[in-house]
Amino acid sequence: EAEVAQSPRYKITEKSQAVAFWCDPISGHATLYWYRQILGQGPELLVQFQDESVVDDSQLPKDRFSAERLKGVDSTLKIQPAELGDSAMYLCASSLGGLPTYEQYFGPGTRLTVT
Amino acid sequence: TQLLEQSPQFLSIQEGENLTVYCNSSSVFSSLQWYRQEPGEGPVLLVTVVTGGEVKKLKRLTFQFGDARKDSSLHITAAQPGDTGLYLCAATKAAGNKLTFGGGTRVLVKP
Numbered sequence: 183e184a185e186v187a188q189s190p191r192y193k194i195t196e197k198s199q200a201v202a203f204w205c206d207p208i209s210g211h212a213t214l215y216w217y218r219q220i221l222g223q224g225p226e227l228l229v230q231f232q233d234e235s236v237v238d239d240s241q242l243p244k245d246r247f248s249a250e251r252l253k254g255v256d257s258t259l260k261i262q263p264a265e266l267g268d269s270a271m272y273l274c275a276s277s278l279g280g281l282p283t284y285e286q287y288f289g290p291g292t293r294l295t296v297t
Numbered sequence: 298t299q300l301l302e303q304s305p306q307f308l309s310i311q312e313g314e315n316l317t318v319y320c321n322s323s324s325v326f327s328s329l330q331w332y333r334q335e336p337g338e339g340p341v342l343l344v345t346v347v348t349g350g351e352v353k354k355l356k357r358l359t360f361q362f363g364d365a366r367k368d369s370s371l372h373i374t375a376a377q378p379g380d381t382g383l384y385l386c387a388a389t390k391a392a393g394n395k396l397t398f399g400g401g402t403r404v405l406v407k408p
Binding site for chain 1: 301303337338339340341342345385387395396397398399400401
C-alpha cells in the first residue's frame with residue numbers, strides 16, 4: 183500500500199541552528215501539505231502545494247520557515263534559525279487534489295526537539 | 298479560541314465500556330472528518346460526513362453530523378484497548394477548502 187514517507191523521524195537540534203525535513207508524497211498526488219502539531223493539540227496547516235505552486239502559506243512563519251516542492255513531487259520544509267517554540271511534530275500529507283472531497287493521507291511525521 | 302472544540306480532552310475507560318466524544322463549533326461546515334492518531338504516527342482518516350443529520354457506522358464506531366452541520370459526535374461501543382489513541386475532528390468551511398483540526402480527545406482503554 184502506498185504511503186507518505188518522511189525523514190528524519192526524529193530530530194534534536196539546538197536553538198539558532200538550521201533544520202530541514204523531507205517528504206515524499208504518494209505517487210500521483212498533486213496536493214501536498216505540511217502541518218505542525220504541538221503536543222496535546224491538533225495539526226495546524228503551515229503550507230499547501232498544488233504541484234510545485236504554493237496555494238496557501240498564510241500560517242507559515244516566513245521569517246524563519248521556508249518550503250519548496252521544486253519538481254512538484256517531493257518537498258522540503260526548512261527552519262532557520264530554530265527556536266525553542268518550534269518543538270513539535272511536523273506532519274506531511276498528500277491528496278489527489280486540493281478539494282476537501284479528496285482524502286488526505288498523512289505520513290508518520292518528524293518529531294523536532296529544539297534545545 | 299479554536300474553531301473546533303473537542304470534549305472531553307481526555308477519557309480513560311475500561312475495556313467493554315462505551316464512550317462518546319464531541320466536536321462542536323459555532324460555524325457551519327460543508328464536511329467534517331474524524332481521524333485517529335496513534336503515538337508517533339500521523340492521523341488516519343476514519344470517516345467523512347457531509348450531510349446534516351447524517352449517521353455513519355464503522356463496526357463499533359458510530360459517527361453523527363449535527364442537523365445544522367455545526368457539531369459532530371463519535372460513539373464507540375464496547376471499547377477495546379486497540380481503540381486507544383487521539384481522536385481528532387477536522388472540518389472544512391463552506392466558503393473555503395482548508396481543513397481545520399480540533400484539539401483532539403485522548404482516549405485510553407484499559408484492559
